[in-house]
Amino acid sequence: MYDLDTRKRALALLGQGFSQNSVSKQTGISRAAIRSWLKRIEPLAYNRGAECPRCGDTPRPPDDPAAYAYLLGLYLGDGCISSNRRSVYSLRIACADAWPGLIEACVNAVQTVRPANKVCRVTSPGCQYVTCFSKHWPCLFPQHGPGKKHHRSIALEPWQQKIVDAHPWELIRGLNHSDGCRIINWTTRLVGGERGRYEYPRYFFTNLSADILGLFTSTLDQLCVEWKRTNGKNISVARRASVALMDAHVGPKY
Numbered sequence: 001m002y003d004l005d006t007r008k009r010a011l012a013l014l015g016q017g018f019s020q021n022s023v024s025k026q027t028g029i030s031r032a033a034i035r036s037w038l039k040r041i042e043p044l045a046y047n048r049g050a051e052c053p054r055c056g057d058t059p060r061p062p063d064d065p066a067a068y069a070y071l072l073g074l075y076l077g078d079g080c081i082s083s084n085r086r087s088v089y090s091l092r093i094a095c096a097d098a099w100p101g102l103i104e105a106c107v108n109a110v111q112t113v114r115p116a117n118k119v120c121r122v123t124s125p126g127c128q129y130v131t132c133f134s135k136h137w138p139c140l141f142p143q144h145g146p147g148k149k150h151h152r153s154i155a156l157e158p159w160q161q162k163i164v165d166a167h168p169w170e171l172i173r174g175l176n177h178s179d180g181c182r183i184i185n186w187t188t189r190l191v192g193g194e195r196g197r198y199e200y201p202r203y204f205f206t207n208l209s210a211d212i213l214g215l216f217t218s219t220l221d222q223l224c225v226e227w228k229r230t231n232g233k234n235i236s237v238a239r240r241a242s243v244a245l246m247d248a249h250v251g252p253k254y
Contacts, residue, residue, distance in 0.1 A: 005120075006027065006029065007037055008118060008120040009027065009120065009122060010023050010027055010029055010034055010037065011037060011133065012090070012092075012120050012122040012129070012131040013026065013027070013122065014034070014084060015082060015084065015090030015092065015131060015133060016082065016090070016092060016122070016129065016131075017082055020034050020035065052134075052135075052136035052139050052140070053140075054136070054139040054140060055136060055139055059159070061159055061162070061163055062113055062140065062163075064112045064113065065163045065166060065167055066167045066170050067108075067109045067112040067113055067170075068109075068113050068140075068163060069163050069164055069166075069167040069168075069170035069171045069174065070105070070109050070167075070170040070171070070173055070174040071106075071109040071110060071113055071174060072141070072160065072163075072164075072171060072174060073170070073171045073172065073173065073174020073175035073176075073177070073178060074093050074106055074109065074174045074175075074177060074178050075091070075093065075141055075143075075174075076143065076149070076154065076174075076175060076178070076209075076212050076215070077174070077175055077177075077178020077179040077180075077207065077212075078093055078094045078095070078178040078179065079091060079092065079093040079094075079141075079178075080092055081137045081138065081141060081144040088133055088134070088135055089133070089134060089135060089136075089137040089138060089144075090131055090132065090133050090137075091110065091131065091132050091134070091137045091141075092122075092129045092130070092131045093106055093110070093129070093130045093131075093178075094124075094127050094128075094129055095127060095128050095129075095130055096126060096127050097126055097127055097128065098253075099177075099253040099254060100254075101253070101254040102177050102253050102254070103121070103128055103130065105177070106130045106177075107119050107121070107130055109174075110130060110132050111132075113140065114132055114134050114136070114140075117132050117133060117134050118132065118133070119131070119132045120132070142157055142160075143155075143156075148208075149208075149209050149212065150207070150208035150209035150210075150212075153211060154209055154211035154212055154215070155211065156215065164215075164219060165222070168219045168222050168223055169223065169249040169250070171215075171219055172216070172219055172220065172223070172246075172249070172250060173249065173250045175205060175207075175212075175215075175216050176203065176205060176246075176250050177250075177253060179205055179206055179207050180203060180204060180205040180206070181203070181204050181252075181253070182201060182202070182203050182246070182247075182250075182251070182252040182253070183201070183202060183203075183204065184199050184200070184201055185199070185200055185201070185202055185238075186198060186199040186200070187200075200238070200240075200243075201243050201247070202236060202237060202238040202243060203236070203237040203238075203243065203246050203250070204230075204234060204235065204236055204237075205234070205235040205237075206233055206234050206235075207233060208233055213229075213233065213235060216235060217229075217235060220235075220237070223245065224245075225237060225242045225245055225246065226239045226241075226242045227242070
């Protein structure tokens with residue numbers, strides 16, 4: 001018999017696209033057991049029939065729009081959605097081991113958006129993949145599609161834009177936690193005739209998708225945060241007042 005965590009890890013690997021044979025070699029689990037779990041997943045307590053707010057006769061926004069806005073930012077930055085042969089989708093968000101607080105925040109957001117589904121963590125060198133299976137991830141993230149995000153159009157649906165308009169800082173926080181950072185720059189200046197070191201914080205956001213960069217900067221504009229594009233894919237926030245706003249609502253990763 002295999003314990004629950006072993007089963008969850010095997011199914012998470014399958015959700016990442018690994019073959020049954022590969023998962024068997026990585027985990028030591030027999031292929032027969034893996035096949036049986038694909039056919040009968042109830043022992044893992046996955047409730048795939050749980051209601052989806054977007055699939056009802058009258059689609060509605062997620063029950064916790066703030067958590068959804070944060071998760072949307074994480075997904076657009078470091079997330080992907082893939083399917084297996086049973087048309088069950090896995091949402092995977094890569095979180096660096098260096099930021100355990102971010103991993104916890106990601107797990108909490110995924111669990112809040114899909115409370116009836118199990119959330120598991122798959123360990124990989126230097127990071128953890130926060131993973132959750134559901135048939136409804138494409139309903140919740142219609143930006144899902146084949147290929148890399150920067151190779152296809154990324155645009156919010158009207159219902160998503162309403163959530164972002166209501167919770168703009170949560171989207172910015174999710175995007176910054178995935179593809180951004182807070183750093184300390186320094187320079188020298190003359191004070192009283194003596195040259196001293198002067199340090200100041202700034203935020204950077206980097207993404208290869210012009211659409212995602214545009215979503216990030218348009219939301220910053222809504223929040224009156226001044227920004228500059230330092231090259232084609234980097235956004236810098238360095239003005240003191242704007243950094244103070246980012247510190248109050250986003251803050252450094254931890």
